[in-house]
Amino acid sequence: MIVQPGVQPIPIRGHAEPAIDNVPGGSGPVWVPGKPEGFDQIAPRLKAMIRVARYHGVELDPSEFKAASPDTIPNAADLSQWAQNGGMWSRAVRIRWSHLLRFENTGPVVLLFSDGGAGILTGASNEQNVVFLKSVDAPEDAEAVIIDELRLSQVWSGEAVLLRSARSYVAADAPFTIGWLVDLVRLESRPLRDIGIASFTLSILTILPPLIVMTVVNKVLQFSSMSTLALLTAVIAVVFIYETLLGHARRLIINVVGARLDTKLNLHVFSRLLRLPLDYFERHPAGETLYHLAQVYRIREFLTGKLLSTFLDMITLGVLIPVMFYINATLAWMVIACAVVIMLIIFAFLAPLRRGYQRVVDAETWKSAALGETVVGIKTVKALGLEPQRKALWDERVADAGKARLAFGQLANWPQTLVTPIERVMVIGTMLIGAYLAMNDPSGYMVGSLFAFMMIAQRVGQPLVGLARLVEDYEEVGAAIGEAASVLNRPLESSSNSAGLRPKLIGEIRFSDLTFSYIGTRTPALDRVSFDVPAGTMFGIVGRSGSGKSTIARLLQGINRDYSGFLKLDGVDLKEINLRHLRQGLGVVLQDNFLFRGSIRDNIIAGRAGLTLSDAMRAAHLAGAAEFIERMPNGYDTYIEEGSPNLSGGQRQRLAIARALIHNPTILILDEATSALDPESEAVVSANLMRIASGRTMIIVSHRLASLTECDQILVMDQGKVIDVAPHSVLLERCGIYRQLWFQQNRHLEGRHGHLAAVPPRLA
Incomplete structure (x- = not known):
C-alpha cells in the first residue's frame, strides 16, 4: 500500500468502510422500487444520495426513485435525475483521482463503487495525497476514513454524483414572470450563440447580391465585360449554395431551441398546477383555469417566433444599415426617418390597445368558464333539461367576447392604417428620390447604386417595422404573462420535495383545541375541537350537515393548514410533516x-x-x-x-x-364513502370494513349511523363543536343528538323490533 509520510492508513474494510455489503445480489437487504420500508432497506447508493441531500437541507424520497430497470443497481444518471426531480442541482460525472483532491472545502460527493456500493467523500488533502470517505451506514458523528489512491482504485472506477442546492432562478418555485422567461431563454445561450453566428454570416452574404448587381450595372453593362460577368456569376453561385446550407442549419437549430423551450414551459406549468392547493380549484372554474394556462402557448410562440426572429433581424440590421449609409446617406436617412415615425405611431396606441386587450381577456375568461362548467356538469344539464339555459348563457358570453374583440380589432386597425402609407413611402419614395438623384449624377454610377440600395432597403425596411410592432406584440404577451401568472403564481402547497419531517407513521391522531375557518367566512368550521384517536382503531365521525365532519378529513390530508391549535400525528405537528410523505401514508376514499x-x-x-x-x-x-x-x-x-x-x-x-x-396506508379515511351506494354495494363494502381496518387507523366520516356501529369510538359533531365521543351503545344512552339521528334513520325498525335502540347485528 502506498501512503504518505505521517499519515496512518485505516483499513478500508473497517467500521466505516466505503465498500458496502448490502447491495443487490449480496447478503444484505435490497431496496425494491415503489416499496421502501425503511432506511435500512434502501440500497447503499440511494442511502448515500439521501445523506448528501440532507447535508444541503433537502430530503429525497426513495419511493420517487425511478431506475431504468427495477432489477439493476441504480446508475449515476438515474441517481442524478432523482436528485434533480427533488429540486437539487446534480450531475453524474466520471472523474480522476486528481479531481478528487480538489474537493478540499466543498460539500460531500457521492462515489459509486464497482461492486454496486457507494461512499461519501467528505474532504481531501492535496498535500498528503489522500481523501476522506464515510460509509453510508456510518453514524453522523463518525470519523471519516483516510484513503489513498491505490486503496480507492481497488473499489472505485471514477463514477461520482455531484450534488448541491439549486440556486438557479429557473426553478420549480420561481415566480412566473418575464424575468423567469428571460432566464429560461438564457439557458439556451450556446445554441443561441450558434444562431447568432449563422445570422451574422447570412447578413454578410446578404450584402453581396446587391453589391454584385451594382457592379453588373456599373461595370458589366457599361463596359460589356464578359469576364467580369463570368466571375460574378461564379461568386453568386457559391454564395447561394453556402447561404442555402447555412440557412438550413440555422432553421434546424431554431427548431431545436423552440422545442426545448416549449418542453421546459410545459413541464413548469404542469408542475406548478399540480402543486396548487385544492382550495384554488374549488374556488375557480376549470374553464377559467384552462384559459389562463392556454396563454402560456402564446408566450411560447412569441419567444420562439417573433422575439427570436426580431433578434435575428437586429443582427441583420447591424450589418445592412452601415452599408445603406455607405451606398447613399440621403436615402438611408429617409428609411430611418420612416421607421421612427412608424414606431411613434405604435407607441401612441399602446395604452388604449392594452386596455382593450384586457377587456378581451376578461370576456374570453368568462366564456371559457361557462364552457368548462357545462362540460363538467353535462350529466346535470341533461338530467334537468337545462340545455336552453346553458345555451342562453353561452350566447351571452359569446356576444360579450365578440363585442370586446370587435372593439379591440377596430382600435388596432388604426395604427395599421396610419403605418401603411409610411411603409409605402419607405419603399416607393426612396425609389423615386433615388431615380431623381441618378438622373442628376454625372458619373452614371448612381444607377447601379440605386438598384443595390433598393435591394438592401427591402431587407432593412421590414425588420425596422417589425421591431416597432414587437413592442405592440410585447404588450399582448405581457397581458398573457399576467393571465398565466394569475394561476401559476398562486401560493403553493408546502414543498413536497424538501420541506418537512418524514416520521414513520403509526396512526395515532390528536386534535387539541383546534379552530379553523374557511376563507371568507366568519363562523368557524371547527371551534376548539379536541379528541384523540389511538393507533389501529376504527373511529367514526357523525353529525348533521355543516357540522364539520368533512373539514376534519380535509385537515388530516393537509389540504388546509392555516388552523390554530394543534393537530398531531404520532406526536408530530401535522404542519411540520412533509406533505407528500403525509399523503403517501394516507388512503382516502371520497363520496x-x-x-x-x-x-x-x-x-x-x-x-x-x-x-x-x-x-x-x-x-x-x-x-x-x-x-x-x-x-x-x-x-x-x-x-x-x-x-x-x-x-x-x-x-x-x-x-x-x-x-x-x-x-x-397507515391511516385510511372514508369520507362519506358509502353514502351514494345502493344497499347491496354498501353491504359488500361494510362486510369488508373489519378486514380492511386490520392493522391500520381508520377514520369513517358518515351520516349513516348503521355503518359506524362497529367503530371503537364515534365522534359526534354539531356546528363545528365536539358534542361527545364514545362507542355506539354509550352514545345511544347519553347523547341526545346521536339518539335523535339514530331515531330518524331507523324509524322503520320500530314496529319490527319494538324499540329504537336496537343495535344492528355485527358486520362481518
Missing part, C-alpha cells in the same frame, strides 16, 4: 371518486412505480372488488372511459377503495 381513463389495473395501481398486477389483485380482493372485476370480459385489463360509464356506482367505489389500499 364521488374520479377514475382515470385507462384499464382497471392502471386505476388501482395509479401509476405507482414498482407495483404489479399481483399487488392490484390483492388490493381489489381486500376492497371486495375482485369478484366483479373477474366477471368482466377483460378482467383487470378492462378499459375505463372518462366518467367510467361502464361501471356502476358501487363498482367505482370499490375500485376507489382498492386504489386507496394499494400502498398499504
Whole structure:
C-alpha cells in the first residue's frame, strides 16, 4: 500500500468502510422500487444520495426513485435525475483521482463503487495525497476514513454524483414572470450563440447580391465585360449554395431551441398546477383555469417566433444599415426617418390597445368558464333539461367576447392604417428620390447604386417595422404573462420535495383545541375541537350537515393548514410533516371518486412505480372488488372511459377503495364513502370494513349511523363543536343528538323490533 509520510492508513474494510455489503445480489437487504420500508432497506447508493441531500437541507424520497430497470443497481444518471426531480442541482460525472483532491472545502460527493456500493467523500488533502470517505451506514458523528489512491482504485472506477442546492432562478418555485422567461431563454445561450453566428454570416452574404448587381450595372453593362460577368456569376453561385446550407442549419437549430423551450414551459406549468392547493380549484372554474394556462402557448410562440426572429433581424440590421449609409446617406436617412415615425405611431396606441386587450381577456375568461362548467356538469344539464339555459348563457358570453374583440380589432386597425402609407413611402419614395438623384449624377454610377440600395432597403425596411410592432406584440404577451401568472403564481402547497419531517407513521391522531375557518367566512368550521384517536382503531365521525365532519378529513390530508391549535400525528405537528410523505401514508376514499381513463389495473395501481398486477389483485380482493372485476370480459385489463360509464356506482367505489389500499396506508379515511351506494354495494363494502381496518387507523366520516356501529369510538359533531365521543351503545344512552339521528334513520325498525335502540347485528 502506498501512503504518505505521517499519515496512518485505516483499513478500508473497517467500521466505516466505503465498500458496502448490502447491495443487490449480496447478503444484505435490497431496496425494491415503489416499496421502501425503511432506511435500512434502501440500497447503499440511494442511502448515500439521501445523506448528501440532507447535508444541503433537502430530503429525497426513495419511493420517487425511478431506475431504468427495477432489477439493476441504480446508475449515476438515474441517481442524478432523482436528485434533480427533488429540486437539487446534480450531475453524474466520471472523474480522476486528481479531481478528487480538489474537493478540499466543498460539500460531500457521492462515489459509486464497482461492486454496486457507494461512499461519501467528505474532504481531501492535496498535500498528503489522500481523501476522506464515510460509509453510508456510518453514524453522523463518525470519523471519516483516510484513503489513498491505490486503496480507492481497488473499489472505485471514477463514477461520482455531484450534488448541491439549486440556486438557479429557473426553478420549480420561481415566480412566473418575464424575468423567469428571460432566464429560461438564457439557458439556451450556446445554441443561441450558434444562431447568432449563422445570422451574422447570412447578413454578410446578404450584402453581396446587391453589391454584385451594382457592379453588373456599373461595370458589366457599361463596359460589356464578359469576364467580369463570368466571375460574378461564379461568386453568386457559391454564395447561394453556402447561404442555402447555412440557412438550413440555422432553421434546424431554431427548431431545436423552440422545442426545448416549449418542453421546459410545459413541464413548469404542469408542475406548478399540480402543486396548487385544492382550495384554488374549488374556488375557480376549470374553464377559467384552462384559459389562463392556454396563454402560456402564446408566450411560447412569441419567444420562439417573433422575439427570436426580431433578434435575428437586429443582427441583420447591424450589418445592412452601415452599408445603406455607405451606398447613399440621403436615402438611408429617409428609411430611418420612416421607421421612427412608424414606431411613434405604435407607441401612441399602446395604452388604449392594452386596455382593450384586457377587456378581451376578461370576456374570453368568462366564456371559457361557462364552457368548462357545462362540460363538467353535462350529466346535470341533461338530467334537468337545462340545455336552453346553458345555451342562453353561452350566447351571452359569446356576444360579450365578440363585442370586446370587435372593439379591440377596430382600435388596432388604426395604427395599421396610419403605418401603411409610411411603409409605402419607405419603399416607393426612396425609389423615386433615388431615380431623381441618378438622373442628376454625372458619373452614371448612381444607377447601379440605386438598384443595390433598393435591394438592401427591402431587407432593412421590414425588420425596422417589425421591431416597432414587437413592442405592440410585447404588450399582448405581457397581458398573457399576467393571465398565466394569475394561476401559476398562486401560493403553493408546502414543498413536497424538501420541506418537512418524514416520521414513520403509526396512526395515532390528536386534535387539541383546534379552530379553523374557511376563507371568507366568519363562523368557524371547527371551534376548539379536541379528541384523540389511538393507533389501529376504527373511529367514526357523525353529525348533521355543516357540522364539520368533512373539514376534519380535509385537515388530516393537509389540504388546509392555516388552523390554530394543534393537530398531531404520532406526536408530530401535522404542519411540520412533509406533505407528500403525509399523503403517501394516507388512503382516502371520497363520496364521488374520479377514475382515470385507462384499464382497471392502471386505476388501482395509479401509476405507482414498482407495483404489479399481483399487488392490484390483492388490493381489489381486500376492497371486495375482485369478484366483479373477474366477471368482466377483460378482467383487470378492462378499459375505463372518462366518467367510467361502464361501471356502476358501487363498482367505482370499490375500485376507489382498492386504489386507496394499494400502498398499504397507515391511516385510511372514508369520507362519506358509502353514502351514494345502493344497499347491496354498501353491504359488500361494510362486510369488508373489519378486514380492511386490520392493522391500520381508520377514520369513517358518515351520516349513516348503521355503518359506524362497529367503530371503537364515534365522534359526534354539531356546528363545528365536539358534542361527545364514545362507542355506539354509550352514545345511544347519553347523547341526545346521536339518539335523535339514530331515531330518524331507523324509524322503520320500530314496529319490527319494538324499540329504537336496537343495535344492528355485527358486520362481518
